[in-house]
Amino acid sequence: MGFINRNEPFDRAEFTFFVPTQIKYGIGKVAALGMELQVEDDLASCNNVMIVTDKGVLAAGLVDKVKAGLVDSVYEIKAIFDEVPPDSDLRIVAKCAKEINDLGINLIIAIGGGSVMDTAKLASLIGTHGGEVRDYEGGFMVPGKCIPIVAIPTTVGTGSEVSVGAVVKDHETKTKITIASPHLYPRIAMLDPEMVATLPAKLVAYTGMDALTHAIEAYVSTENQPISEALAFRAAEMIYDNLEIAVKDPSNLDARAKLQIASMLAGMAFSNAPVGATHAISHTIGGLYGLHHGLSNAVALPYVMEFNLESSPSRYAALARAFNVTQTGLSDLELGKLAIERVRNLKVALGIPERYRDLDVPSNQETIDKVTEIALMDICMAFNPRKAEFAEFQPLVQQVI
Ligand SMILES: NC(=O)c1ccc[n+]([C@@H]2O[C@H](COP(=O)([O-])OP(=O)(O)OC[C@H]3O[C@@H](n4cnc5c(N)ncnc54)[C@H](O)[C@@H]3O)[C@@H](O)[C@H]2O)c1
Ligand SMILES: [Fe+2]
Incomplete structure (x- = not known):
């Protein structure tokens, strides 16, 4: 369906794409x-x-x-x-x-x-x-x-x-x-x-959301380029179309096969256009509290999309198309907001808790400050489309915790 993004000026003077596997x-x-x-x-x-x-x-x-x-x-x-x-x-x-x-x-x-x-x-x-x-x-x-x-x-x-x-x-x-x-x-x-036929539904949900995070973060990465973009967009489409089905119907091998392929496409994408702030926060939460990587990404993803939206509205607008948004006549910001809404709805449909506090992560000021500090040092922050110092990033961490 639809189009990927508009015919914007090509802003990369050069790029390399490499996957030898x-x-x-x-x-x-x-x-x-x-x-x-x-x-x-x-x-x-x-x-x-x-x-x-x-x-x-x-x-x-x-x-x-x-x-x-x-x-x-x-x-x-x-x-x-x-x-x-x-x-x-x-x-x-x-x-x-x-x-x-x-x-x-x-x-x-x-x-x-x-x-x-x-x-x-x-x-x-x-x-x-x-x-x-x-x-x-x-x-x-x-x-x-x-x-x-x-x-x-x-x-x-x-x-x-x-x-x-x-x-x-x-x-x-x-x-x-x-x-x-x-x-x-x-x-x-x-x-x-x-x-992947034996993977329990809960882990299909968590790991599928990890793959979706890879696709979205690679798509908006500061290093995005035409090859990673094509892979990331297709991965986002395939995951959106199949994740809920695969979680709700364990016998649906077709949906699982598509998720397996999509997660691989997203892996190739983020190897060349690295992931961003969702992963920085998720690595920190996983390190400190042992939450599953996919689960901690899933919790933070829509909050980080909101945080990043104004830094690259046309990219989030394109993602809305990957998530089957068909409305016309909307601005990029409006479409981007619809993309975020679709991710939030998917999270709910998969039974993923809203915030980390729902998963027993402490929500006090000390934790918020510590997570902000560590996440800002994560290598993934270098590739997030919106740059932020402590004062700007801390409110995001506060929301997601
Ligand atoms: N190298 C990368 O590019 C990259 C990218 C993202 C995440 N990671 C890392 O990967 C790790 C998470 O990996 P994961 O999400 O794949 O989970 P996992 O490898 O930790 O597996 C989770 C659980 O699922 C079980 N399991 C796996 N496959 C199964 C199957 N088919 N049937 C039944 N049980 C099964 C395992 O026994 C395990 O208990 C984290 O450490 C994360 O940081 C790496
Ligand atoms: Fe990941």
């Missing part, structure tokens, strides 16, 4: 994993395999599917590392990296959501280049190639299977650490809708 999609595709890997010249001889996963994914029977897909192939599973906790943990990454070295692993298969895929990325990094995660914090700090990763996503949110980064929690300091590098892209992303 090969994407293989198919219902039941995992059953042919061995064959799919073997046909890749560079992976044919990488046959000392470690599977990285977590206990929930293991219990859902998803590791068994992958094991079956490797039977009669050249790939030998030397270890299954299933200790990844939600948001992962610096010590777990170190432990996984040590096992990688001890066993001479040369191929990692990550089966899980963002926590698993990011642990695999960072364990591959430390297993290859040594040191500890903190040594590589920030952007472009990874010195070279790492052990290749085959990422098999089992949630519909992070896009980590095609993304430039990894996020991990330091449970001692209660902070989240972001590492971004072209060397952290997985070698292959295998998208098989059967791998």
Whole structure:
């Protein structure tokens, strides 16, 4: 339907778009994993395999599917590392990296959501280049190639299977650490809708809202450019059209498949046009209070859209079109407000609480100040379309808490 945005002057003198990950999609595709890997010249001889996963994914029977897909192939599973906790943990990454070295692993298969895929990325990094995660914090700090990763996503949110980064929690300091590098892209992303069929409705809602946040924040990112824009817009449309259906009807594999594809599109978009203030706040809340990443994004998203609206009204107006707003004769600001209203309504339909205080986050002044301070230091703030200092940002945090 409709149009993306008007024929505005092109405001980028130059841009780069980079996603090196090969994407293989198919219902039941995992059953042919061995064959799919073997046909890749560079992976044919990488046959000392470690599977990285977590206990929930293991219990859902998803590791068994992958094991079956490797039977009669050249790939030998030397270890299954299933200790990844939600948001992962610096010590777990170190432990996984040590096992990688001890066993001479040369191929990692990550089966899980963002926590698993990011642990695999960072364990591959430390297993290859040594040191500890903190040594590589920030952007472009990874010195070279790492052990290749085959990422098999089992949630519909992070896009980590095609993304430039990894996020991990330091449970001692209660902070989240972001590492971004072209060397952290997985070698292959295998998208098989059967791998998300077991995802509980609540996690479909949370992770789907994470993907929607990626799409919206990439679309309005200071780094947005025509390729990321096309990916982000299509992702926003697909998520809006399918998220509520997928949450309310767990048997609808079509809706889940579309969410899986959309979250991947959004991952490619934000790897080139990074996310903004919603993620800065959500990383802070996740670090301090352990809320699921997608849930904490979902709570903050409409508030941040409102905060940003006047900085890029035509972009939010275009998003209204992605959310099936068909009215004509409205100004960009009016359309942008309708886009925000649609996101708020979706949040309600998915049963997501209005504010963090509804999720037991303290709402006192001390918390508001602390969250404001930490969020403003998050790397994502650099890409938010509206720049803000403490005095301007604090009222936003106050609203969302
Ligand atoms: N690297 C990136 O680009 C990026 C982007 C966004 C978020 N993240 C990070 O990803 C993490 C969150 O990842 P997530 O939202 O995918 O959740 P998750 O990986 O933490 O998984 C959540 C829970 O879902 C369970 N689960 C996963 N798939 C399942 C399935 N198919 N069936 C049954 N249970 C299943 C897991 O066992 C786990 O208990 C956060 O740490 C966040 O910061 C990374
Ligand atoms: Fe995210």
